[in-house]
Every structure is written in structure tokens, then in C-alpha cells.
Amino acid sequence: MKRKKLSAAIYASFAGISLSMAAVSDVYSQETVVPDAESDAVERIAVVGARGAPRSVTSSPVPVDVLTADDVSAVAFSDMNDVMKTLVPSYTLGRQPIADGAAFIRPASLRGLPTDKTLVLVNSKRRHRSALVEVGGSGTQGPDLAMIPTAAIGSVEVLRDGAAAQYGSDAIAGVINFQLKNNTEGGMFTAEWGQYYEGDGDGLTISGNKGFSLGEDGFVSISAEYSDNDATNRAVQYCTAAFCLDSSLPNYDADAAYNDYLTPEFLAAADEMANSTQGADVVQPWGAPNSEATRVFINAGYMFSDAVELYAFGNYSEKDADSTFYYRYPGNGTIEDIRLEDGSVWNPLSFFPGGFTPRFFGSITDYSMVGGVKGMIDAFGYDISGRYGYDEIDYTISNTINPSLGDASPTAFRPGLLSNEETHFQADFTYDFASYVFAFGLSYLDEGYDIEGGEESSFVAGNYSVADPWGFCNADGTSSAEGLNVIANGSSLDCANPDDPVYQIMGVGANGFPGYSPEFAGTYERDSYAAYIDLSGDITDDLFGQAALRYEDYSDFGSELVYKIAGFYQLNDEVGLRASYGTGFRAPTPGQQGTTNVSTRLPNGFPVATGLFPAGGEIAQALGASNLDPEKSSNITFGVTADYGALNITLDYYRIALEDRLYAISTLDVSADESAGDAYQNYLALVDAGVVGAESIGGVLYFQNAFDTVTEGVDLVANYLMESEYGSTTLTASVNYNKSEFDSDPSEYLNAEDMYDFENGTPETRGIFSIKHAYEAFQVLARLSYYGEYENVDAVTTLAQGNQIDWNNTDLQKFGSEWMFDLEGTYHISENLSLSAGVRNLFDNYPDKTNLADSCCGQIYRADSIVDWQGGYYYTKLVANF
Structure with missing residues (x-):
């Protein structure tokens, strides 16, 4: 019976159903409840993070970890993504400093799958997605965890198992449920400041929480957080084979043509540009962006009786961040001579004497509202709720030009706005029979993704988007009447010279990130319905079983039926066995179907304008794309759990098979050169599809299954807890091994380099080991993070020459394992006031430097590495409880 109650409580925790309103009221105060050993209350509270509960629940048929508010607050990050990465080894996160919106909303991964395969809940209700669709890779569009302030969190529950049949189509890799604080009184205030060893990246976080009672039977808990983080830079000066600003670097070529530009005046202007626009000593920094954020959450509930509760919660968050793009140097196709209408020669160096690095800004607004009623009628439980969520990112780009506008171009643009909107209604029910619990529910979800066009100058094709815009030259290379006229006025025009600036074709749109034109703006909408049933209970005294069935019907992808079965067997008093099997179904989001992006990327180790187009649109289909289909999955997990007094252990194996996986194809080259083969054919396809400025696009890609x-x-x-006369010590170890491999031939969509990096480009092993010791007024926390070895291949040059990849020579780099050590000490000045000082990455460890050609432009470390490459960080924190 205890397993049935506990597993039902775990289900209720994620589904939002309370099996006992009395237990809910106990949780309001967040006090430790220590009833009898047979009490159901302690079992229910264990899954929502009561203090002293083991981290990993050992009586559940599926793996569930519970992180307490203390666990969360002990991590010196203001971004919830970084908190999760620090505490959950199978949750990984990279830093992508030059990746458009992904520099501000970072895609993460759970169990080797992107975040759109993980369902995120707040108070057991689905969290809306962010407006950003990742341009490459899996095209991830998931909730932005950075919008959730740590001050608002009472506990975090991580279900590490496929659960699409129970919770919805996103729950392929697992479920993360953030439980908000629900205190009726008291509160806390925290102020934290830190800085990297390098002397940059200053971080300030101020947060607080205050609880209020609503009469004798309700609460309102308000949490707020403000963070301000300065940019970091881990780069050397820009130096490639095409252009190098530092003669001391290996790539510098004393005989290269670019030396003609490297005058003292040019170098001084480049230095001034870098310092005035990004505060760095290099023209292209690599690191974390500047960011400033304000986040507010409100959680409220009122008990009308012992059986009826009204609840509501919501958030409003804002974040402003800015980062850089690639440096534009003279002669790179953007900074080129053109002939103006009067026949004179003009160059963008008139605006930017030292070249320029576009500065990219993202202003993110995120808010949500949830309300509902839940309660019990005898053994019948119900939870009826409505939810609205909205997220937008408004882009601005400065320190750049629309090259096609020539000398009439602005140097700052508003390219447009992306938004994601969701309205959701859900009804969940349970009935507690004598030996099992029956649950069922219905839901309706309406979602929309909107691309709002930018200002005209950000996308318009100006006069210089074509050769000879003023008609100075005839087809035979002679001067027209207009040409003769400007020559008579002193122009150096030479129509017979194919290299004359009159023939220069300039790129269209704000360089670095062209705005969304009316052709690419629009709204993508859909709705869906779902129904599920779930049955769980004790089959015997030692065997617990669970089965779930879910039906979903999407207006754009049809319907699907998925299921799951799970069981737990208590082998003896200490050891239990568990297993599950389930299927899943995930429909591509409206954003993944409709997003469009033209930005600078490195498909061949060299920055070029690269266009992402919707798979179902005319442009992508002219290039060979087909309409997207849903992804389908099967998930199997089995494990062993053990409780030996103070020692708690869980070990689980999982296998997730994903069919028709959504992924961006390897970038297709585009060239207006008739001798360029397939690249020229791709150019013609863009022209035929009506793409303005196709001449300035160097690559194209789209999502496919x-x-x-x-x-x-x-x-x-x-987890192991030791008590002695010298205080209490908690030891925790969590290790994840994860490996993803292809189960079909991807060569139609990916090149050899991308195929190899997909399977080998991230560490397969990650571990987190911590010791926390408390004695009288002192507390010490030590944490060790481990990243295993990984590999990356750069076969661009080899493939371009038609040769085989040399996996054991210069095409392949093997990155070694890395350990990073965190240390924090806390002194409790009084019962309500404490002061902490600590260091992240105490020994200032960095991953191996990259030496591959696909990392360029002053970059030292792989930008997409999940191994942190910012170095050591020290901080101090003051916490007041009242």
C-alpha cells in the first residue's frame, strides 16, 4: 500500500492533483513533517522536497530526483539553466556567443536529447515555449528556464524517464517540475556579487521572497530577482588566413594582400571600434554576453474547505542582452568599393575606418498566468485549470550597414520580433480505490508563433544589390551616355574593367542579421486535443504496477496513440527493482515549421551569410526539402534502488529510440559563379524562388526528419548522511553516461563532418560529486564536476579536395577530460543572517584549446562546448531570512 500511495503522489505532483488537501496545507508552511513511519503524509511530502528527504526517490517505478530550495540556492548562478547543469549531470548546456538569439536563450539537453524533448512544468502545469527556434542542429524551441528566478523555487523534481503517455508529447527525455514557494509568512533577501579571475564578467544578483497569509486558509508568495552580468572575453585578436590584425599570431602572413590595409591609422580605428562598441581589446570577443534581467513570480492559493482549493500563479520577466557577430574586414564582400550615382567611389570604411563588428541586441519579454481549482470529493480528486503563456524576443542590430544601400545606409536597425503564445485548458481527475489509483484527464492547447517584420531599411534591396545600378555601362563594356557624363565630371569609371567598382554587387539587408521582410513575416497557428488514462496500484505486497494511455490530435499533424507501462518490485527490505517502457510522439512546433533566418555562420570554416528557410515553404522545397512529420519514440528504463540506512543509491539504464528525428541539414553551398557546380544550382533555385539578394547568400539549410x-x-x-558530535555531513554522487548513435543512414542530409560530430562531439560521461558539512554556525560545501573525453572533426578542406577524411591526423582533435572544483563557506552570523564566500572552478581549469579550422576568428575554445570555458569565478553572498 505504501508504494501505491507514494507512486500516486509522484504522479499527483507532476499532474497537479492533490490526493490529500491536508498534506497540501502542510506543505504551505514548508516545515519538516515527521509523522509515524506508516503515515502517508510524509510519503506525499517527500516527492515535493521536504527537508531531509533523499535526493533520489527509491520507491518509484521510474527515476525521480528531488532538489530542494537549499540545493538550488547553493549554486552561484542567476540563470536557472546553469543551476540545473550544476546539479543534474545528464542536463548539459553550452555557451554560444555568436549564434544570434541562441546567445541569449541557450539550448540545453537532458539525457542527450534537446530541451524540446523535455517537458517543463511549473507547479505541475506546462510551461510555455520561448520565441527562439535554434537555427541549427535540432532546431530546439523549448521553455526558457532563465526566466524562472531561483528565489521563487521551493523544490525541483526531475523525472528522468520518457513520460509522453502521461504528461504530453514533449516528455520524451523526461519531465522537470519547478515547485514554487508557498509560504504564508516570512521571507528572505539575498545579495550576491562575483567576478571572473580574468577581471571581467562582473555579476550582481539581488533577490527576495515574501509570503503573506490570505486569512487563515490562504497564501500569497511573491518572489523577485534582479541580475546584471557583464560580458566576458576569452579570445585573441582576429587572425585568419584571409585577414590578420596581429603579426605575432601564427596565421599572420607577411606577404598577404591585407597588409596594405594594416596602417597605424587603420589599426587604431579598429581598436577604437572594439572598445567603443563592446568594451573589449579585440575586434571580435568570444564569451558570455552582457545581460540584465528582472524576474517576478507570484504564487497564491486559498483553501475554501478541507476539500476545495483555489490556486493561481504567474510571472513577468524581462531580459536585455547584447553580443557580437563576426568582424567585417576590408575586402570581405561587405567592405568593398562601389560607385555612387555621381560616379565617385565609396567604401563602407567611410563609416567604419577600422572595419566593423555588428553588435546584436535581444530584448526578451516573458509572462504567464495560471489559475484553477482542485479538490477532493471523498475518494475522487479533480484539478481544472487554464493557462496562458507568452514569450517574445525583439531584435536590434547596430554597428553595421545594409550594404546594398551604400552611403545612404543607417548603421542601426530593428530586424523584427519573434513571439510564441499558448492558451491551454486542462482537467485532471483521480479516483483512489482500495488497492489502486485511477487517473484520467482532458486538455486543449492553442498555440501560435508570430514573425513580425522589421523596419524597411533592415531588409530592403537597395540600389547596389545589382551591378551597375545607375546604368553607366553598356553590355559590350563601353560607357553609356550616363557613364560618359560622370567621366566628364572627373569619375575614374572604366566599364571595360570587370573589376571596376561599378560592377560590385552588395549584400541585402542589415549585415549580420537581415530583417524579416513581409514575405517572411507571418503567423503560424495550430490547436490540439488530448485525453489520457492512468492506472496504478499494488499487484502484490511487493509488486507495484502502472499503465498509461494517451491520445493526441493535432490540427496540422493528425492523431497518435501512445502508451506506457512501469513497475517496481521490492526485492527485500533494502533493495528494489524497477522498469518502464513507453512510446512517444512529438509534433514539430509552429516555430519549427515557420522560422526563417539569414545570419552569418561558418559552414566551411569561413563566415558567410547563411539562410534557414521553412521546410514547407517554396524556397526550401525548391532546394529539395519536404514537409515535416512528427517524431516518434520508444523509451525503456530499468534500474535498481537501495536504502541502507543513511545510504541511498539508485542505478538506472535507459534507451531512447527516436524515429524521424528533426534536424537541420548540413549547410548547402550557394554561389553565383557558374562554374561552382551544385552551389550554382542552389543559387539558381533561390533566384527562381524569388529570394532578393541571393547573390549575397553563401549557404542554405532547412529542417528535415x-x-x-x-x-x-x-x-x-x-546520497549518504553522516551525523556526529562534529556536525552533519552529506555526501552526494551523481554520474551520467550517455551515448547517441544513428539508427539509420543520415548521409542524405548530413555531411561526413556533421555525422561524426553528432556522435562524438560531446562528453559521454559526466559526474557531479559534492560534500556539505555543517558544524554549529559554519557550513562548507565542496563540489567536483567531471567531464569526460570527446572528439571533434574538421573535414571541410579534405572533403573540398575530394579526399578521404584522415581520422587520425589533422582532421580530428581529441579533447581531454576535465575536472572543475567549486568551494563555498558560509558563516551564520545570527539565526536570520548568513554570509557566504565561494569560488566556482577554484583551480581556473579550461578545456583544451581548439586547433581546428572550423574554429576561427580569434577563438581559443570550442564555442559550443558543454565544458565551461570562462575560467574561475569568485563571489560573496549575503542572505537574510525574516
Whole structure:
């Protein structure tokens, strides 16, 4: 019976159903409840993070970790993504400093799958997605965890198992449920400041929470957080084979043509540009962006009786961040001579004497509202709710030009706005029979993705988007009447010279990030319905079983039926066995179907304008794309759990098979050169599809259901508590091994380099080991993070020459394992006031430097590495409770 109650409580925690209103009221105060050993209350509260509960629940048929508010607050980050990365080894996160919106909303991964395969809940209700669709890779569009302030969190529950049949189509890799604080009184205030060893990246976070009672039977808990983080820079001066600003660097060529530009005046202007626009000593920094954010959450509930509760919660968050793009140097196709209408020669160096680095800004607004009623009628439980969520990112780009406008170009633009909107109604019910719990529910979801066009100058094709815009030259290379006229006025025009600036074709749109034109703006909408049933209970005294069935119907992808079965067997008093099997179904989001992007990328190790176009649109289909289909999955997990007094251990194996996986194809080259083969054919396809400025696009890509994959791994979580006259010590170890491989031939969509990096480009092993010791007024926390080895291949040059990849020579780089050590000490000045000082990455460890050609432009470390490359960071924190 205890397993049935606990597993039902775990289900209720995620589904939002309270099995006992009395238990809910106990949780309001967040006090430790220590009833009898047979009490159901302690079992229910364990899954929502009561203090003293083991991290990993050992009586559940599926892996569930519970992180307490203390766990969350002990991590010196203001971004919830970084908090999760620090505490959950299978949750990984990269830093992408030059990646458009992904520099501000970072895509993450759970169990080797992107975040759009993980369902995120707040108070057991689905969290809306962000407006950003990742341009490459899996095209991730998931909730932005950075909008959730740590001050608002009472606990975090991580369900590490496929659960699409129970919770919805996103729950392929697992479910993360953020439980908000629900205190009726008291509160806390925190102020934290820190800085990297390098002397940059100053971070200030101020946060607080205050609880209020609503009469004797309700609460309102308000949490707010403000953070301000300065940019970091881990780069050397820009130096490539095409252009180098530092003669001391290896790529510098004393005989290169670019030396003609490297006058003292040019170098001084480049230095001034870097310092005035980004505060760096290099023209292209690599690091974390500047960011400033304000986040507010309100959580409220009122008990009308012992059986009826009204609840509501919501948030409003704002974030402003800015980052850089690639440096534009003279002769790179953007900074070129053109002939103006009067026949004179003009160059963008008139605006930017030292070249320019576009500065990209993102202003993110995120808000949500949830309300509902839940309660019990005898053994019948219900929870009826409505939810609205909205997220937008408004872009601005400065320190750049629309090259096609020539000398009439502005140097700052508003390219447009992306938004994601969701309205959701849900009804969940349970009935508690004598030996099992029956749950069922219905939901309706309406969602929309909107691309709002930018200002005209950000996308318009100006006069210089074509050769000889003023008609100075005839087809035979002689001067027209207009040409003769400007020559008579002193112009150096030479129509017979194919290199004369009159023939220069300039790129269209704000360089770095062209605005969304009316052709690419629009709204993509859909709705869906779902119904599920779930049955769980004790089959015998030692065997617990669970089965779930879910039906979903999408207006754009049709319907699907998925299921799951799970069980737990208590082998003896200490050891239990568990297993589950389930299927999943995930429909591509409206954003993934409709997003469009033209930005600077490195498909061949060299920055070029690269266009992402919707798979179902005319442009992508002219290039060979087909309409997107849903992804389907099957998930199997089995493990062993053990409780030996103060020692708690769980070990789980998982295998996730994903069919028709959504992924961006390898970038297709585009060239207006008739001798360029397939690249020229791609150019013609863009022209035929009506793409303005196709001459300035160097690559194209689109999303496809490109291949099948299998992801296998093992999670180990161990927790040990020691008590002595010298205080209490908690030891925690959590280790994840994860490996993803292709289960079909992806070569139709990916090149050899992308195929190799997909399977080998991230560490397969990650571990987090911590010790926390408390004695009288002192507390010490030590945390060790481990990243295993990984590899990356750069076969661009080899493939371009038609040769085989040399996996054991210069085409391949092997990155070694890395350890990073965190240390924090806390002194409790009084019962309500404490002061902490600590260091992240105490020994200032960095991953191996990259030496591959696909990392360029002053970059030292792989920008997309999940191994942090910012170095050591020290901080101090003051916490007041009242």
C-alpha cells in the first residue's frame, strides 16, 4: 500500500492533483513533517522536497530526483539553466556567443536529447515555449528556464524517464517540475556579487521572497530577482588566413594582400571600434554576453474547505542582452568599393575606418498566468485549470550597414520580433480505490508563433544589390551616355574593367542579421486535443504496477496513440527493482515549421551569410526539402534502488529510440559563379524562388526528419548522511553516461563532418560529486564536476579536395577530460543572517584549446562546448531570512 500511495503522489505532483488537501496545507508552511513511519503524509511530502528527504526517490517505478530550495540556492548562478547543469549531470548546456538569439536563450539537453524533448512544468502545469527556434542542429524551441528566478523555487523534481503517455508529447527525455514557494509568512533577501579571475564578467544578483497569509486558509508568495552580468572575453585578436590584425599570431602572413590595409591609422580605428562598441581589446570577443534581467513570480492559493482549493500563479520577466557577430574586414564582400550615382567611389570604411563588428541586441519579454481549482470529493480528486503563456524576443542590430544601400545606409536597425503564445485548458481527475489509483484527464492547447517584420531599411534591396545600378555601362563594356557624363565630371569609371567598382554587387539587408521582410513575416497557428488514462496500484505486497494511455490530435499533424507501462518490485527490505517502457510522439512546433533566418555562420570554416528557410515553404522545397512529420519514440528504463540506512543509491539504464528525428541539414553551398557546380544550382533555385539578394547568400539549410537515433545511458545517484558530535555531513554522487548513435543512414542530409560530430562531439560521461558539512554556525560545501573525453572533426578542406577524411591526423582533435572544483563557506552570523564566500572552478581549469579550422576568428575554445570555458569565478553572498 505504501508504494501505491507514494507512486500516486509522484504522479499527483507532476499532474497537479492533490490526493490529500491536508498534506497540501502542510506543505504551505514548508516545515519538516515527521509523522509515524506508516503515515502517508510524509510519503506525499517527500516527492515535493521536504527537508531531509533523499535526493533520489527509491520507491518509484521510474527515476525521480528531488532538489530542494537549499540545493538550488547553493549554486552561484542567476540563470536557472546553469543551476540545473550544476546539479543534474545528464542536463548539459553550452555557451554560444555568436549564434544570434541562441546567445541569449541557450539550448540545453537532458539525457542527450534537446530541451524540446523535455517537458517543463511549473507547479505541475506546462510551461510555455520561448520565441527562439535554434537555427541549427535540432532546431530546439523549448521553455526558457532563465526566466524562472531561483528565489521563487521551493523544490525541483526531475523525472528522468520518457513520460509522453502521461504528461504530453514533449516528455520524451523526461519531465522537470519547478515547485514554487508557498509560504504564508516570512521571507528572505539575498545579495550576491562575483567576478571572473580574468577581471571581467562582473555579476550582481539581488533577490527576495515574501509570503503573506490570505486569512487563515490562504497564501500569497511573491518572489523577485534582479541580475546584471557583464560580458566576458576569452579570445585573441582576429587572425585568419584571409585577414590578420596581429603579426605575432601564427596565421599572420607577411606577404598577404591585407597588409596594405594594416596602417597605424587603420589599426587604431579598429581598436577604437572594439572598445567603443563592446568594451573589449579585440575586434571580435568570444564569451558570455552582457545581460540584465528582472524576474517576478507570484504564487497564491486559498483553501475554501478541507476539500476545495483555489490556486493561481504567474510571472513577468524581462531580459536585455547584447553580443557580437563576426568582424567585417576590408575586402570581405561587405567592405568593398562601389560607385555612387555621381560616379565617385565609396567604401563602407567611410563609416567604419577600422572595419566593423555588428553588435546584436535581444530584448526578451516573458509572462504567464495560471489559475484553477482542485479538490477532493471523498475518494475522487479533480484539478481544472487554464493557462496562458507568452514569450517574445525583439531584435536590434547596430554597428553595421545594409550594404546594398551604400552611403545612404543607417548603421542601426530593428530586424523584427519573434513571439510564441499558448492558451491551454486542462482537467485532471483521480479516483483512489482500495488497492489502486485511477487517473484520467482532458486538455486543449492553442498555440501560435508570430514573425513580425522589421523596419524597411533592415531588409530592403537597395540600389547596389545589382551591378551597375545607375546604368553607366553598356553590355559590350563601353560607357553609356550616363557613364560618359560622370567621366566628364572627373569619375575614374572604366566599364571595360570587370573589376571596376561599378560592377560590385552588395549584400541585402542589415549585415549580420537581415530583417524579416513581409514575405517572411507571418503567423503560424495550430490547436490540439488530448485525453489520457492512468492506472496504478499494488499487484502484490511487493509488486507495484502502472499503465498509461494517451491520445493526441493535432490540427496540422493528425492523431497518435501512445502508451506506457512501469513497475517496481521490492526485492527485500533494502533493495528494489524497477522498469518502464513507453512510446512517444512529438509534433514539430509552429516555430519549427515557420522560422526563417539569414545570419552569418561558418559552414566551411569561413563566415558567410547563411539562410534557414521553412521546410514547407517554396524556397526550401525548391532546394529539395519536404514537409515535416512528427517524431516518434520508444523509451525503456530499468534500474535498481537501495536504502541502507543513511545510504541511498539508485542505478538506472535507459534507451531512447527516436524515429524521424528533426534536424537541420548540413549547410548547402550557394554561389553565383557558374562554374561552382551544385552551389550554382542552389543559387539558381533561390533566384527562381524569388529570394532578393541571393547573390549575397553563401549557404542554405532547412529542417528535415533527417534520420533515426538511439540514445543509451546510465544514471547513478548516491546520497549518504553522516551525523556526529562534529556536525552533519552529506555526501552526494551523481554520474551520467550517455551515448547517441544513428539508427539509420543520415548521409542524405548530413555531411561526413556533421555525422561524426553528432556522435562524438560531446562528453559521454559526466559526474557531479559534492560534500556539505555543517558544524554549529559554519557550513562548507565542496563540489567536483567531471567531464569526460570527446572528439571533434574538421573535414571541410579534405572533403573540398575530394579526399578521404584522415581520422587520425589533422582532421580530428581529441579533447581531454576535465575536472572543475567549486568551494563555498558560509558563516551564520545570527539565526536570520548568513554570509557566504565561494569560488566556482577554484583551480581556473579550461578545456583544451581548439586547433581546428572550423574554429576561427580569434577563438581559443570550442564555442559550443558543454565544458565551461570562462575560467574561475569568485563571489560573496549575503542572505537574510525574516
